[in-house]
Amino acid sequence: MVGPKGPWICNGVIRRNYASFGNDEQHMAQERSIEVKVGAVILVALTILVGFILVMGGLSFQPTYAIYVDFDNPGGLQTGAPVRMAGVKVGKVDTIEFLGGRVETKPNRRPLVRVKLKVEERVHESIHDDADFYVTTQGVLGEQFMAIEPGKGTKVLAANDEVKGIDPPRLDLFLAKGYDLLDTTVNGIRNNKELISDIATNTAGLVKNLNGVLGDNRERINRTAENLEKLSLEAKDLTAHARENYVDNPKLLHTVDNIDKLSSDLARDSGPMLKDAKESLANLNRISGAVGAPGEEQKLRKAISDLEELATRANTAAADAQSIVSHIKKGQGTVGALVMDEALFDDVQEMVRDLKHNPWKFLWRE
Amino acid sequence: MSATTETHPDPSPPDASEGVEAELGFVGSIGAAFLDIAVAARELYSVFVRTLYYVFRGKRVKGAVLHQMNEIGVKSVAFICITMGFIGMILVYQSGLQAKRVVPDFTMLGATYLELLVRDFAASIGALMLATRVGAGIAAEIGSMVVTEQVDALRMSAADPIDYLVVPRFLASLVMTLALIVIAGTVAFCSGAATAYVFFDVRPDIFFNMQLVDVGDFLTGFTKCMAYGAAIPIVSSWCGLSTFGGSEGVGWATTRAVVNSSLAIIILNFFISAAGFLIFPG
Incomplete structure (x- = not known):
């Protein structure tokens, strides 16, 4: 079997x-x-x-290029996390390297962490040199990813460029510091209860007193306030007036313009004027040189003394003439009566008119 | 010659066990249970070690492994695809309903489902399904050989039944469990995606999100496939080899094979998952 x-x-x-x-x-x-x-x-x-x-x-069959993003703390970002731009996946996080602040990647920049992104070549033109790189989360489960805000710069970010990422907000740090602050505050209040109570009592008293003072002097305070208001209004007017007269005034501007013009004319003409003055001075000098000879000087002196005598005579003649004129003005003498007596003038006028009308009177007497 | 057929974990028939317990008393019965478990563990270990030994040193009969691959793998494809397809639908529908109560956001439904599937569900549920079909088959086949004394005849011919019976099944199961679980996982995911689309309006391209699956998940799932693929034939063969007492014994052996294989899968799942979480945290 x-x-x-x-x-x-x-x-x-x-x-x-x-x-x-x-x-x-x-x-x-x-x-x-x-x-x-x-x-x-x-x-x-x-x-x-x-x-x-x-x-x-x-x-991925898309060709990619690398961008290095420096962070001090990229949060919970992990290798392989997607890179999104405007919500669309355009690459992934290739490596996350811990530099520990030892390497100076750029002047004055020693990041703790360097993240290498592999971004698809098709979006290369859209990422500018002022683009923002930050870590954020998606969905309720909190899948962390790298987001790119493309920026509006004129230059496009080149491959293998190194940029600074925006660290995600540290909620844990915020909570820790907030907790510390709260703890300190609570402890402070707890340990200084009496002091705080004193301060509160004093503050309440102060406020009460202040209230009393304000109540008692209400009218005076109101008056002061009104005065102040008036004062300010006047000051305003004054300022406006002053402005109108001295700042915005066209006259003043004209004056200033004229001064300006004058000074410019002076500047322009002073050259030729100085030249003329120089020439005149030179001529004068020559004349004085000519006059300076001993014979000429004698003649000149003689002429001057003749002139003086002439002037004195003329003066006397003028005084005589003046006294004659004053006599005439007073109506004294024949000429005076003729000139100053209006009745005589009227008679003469009448006689002339009469002679005009009756020329025969030249020949015949009535 | 070996412990597999001479000592049995449960040597007395079911109706006699109450009498034994009465004789031993409470403390004695606890001790007996522990001894039984210890003996069973030692036998299981013995079968496993000898299987590994014959994998490398045994004589391979041409076509034996291929035949077992056909029996274990190919003939299980339809069964496992149908069961995993339905399980996928149920899992997504139920988790979708739960998620809807908390936050009506299904964008990450596919990602979490895929992670669970890769890390645990595909391997564990698929292996449990396989254990019912493959484990029962192996135990019944070997058990019937034992009760018809074919295994004794083998031993008489100086051939270890482990080499001739267990090793082909072990190798076939190792390969085919992995293949079946990969196919079953794909089916479960596709049925889940269809369910998500029909009931929650989640488009398949949103549902197919690999974001949460990492190398740790993949390695954990792969290790589970390997461990279950090894555990099912070893445990079932051990149950079959320890069969006694005619066709009724074969029935018992089949039942024990299914129960013990499932138990082995769940215990292994626990340890591998724990190790996975320790080695790949997050």
């Missing part, structure tokens, strides 16, 4: 082979069909597995 060899009992195929009483062709076909089936299952599984690994490894 039991066969001498293992295969008989351990292998169903061979057992079935016994059942088929040596139909070799059928057996071979069956064997081949099993192989094909097993191979197909394994192949399908392998394809899925390899595809999955490739997709998990961030397989």
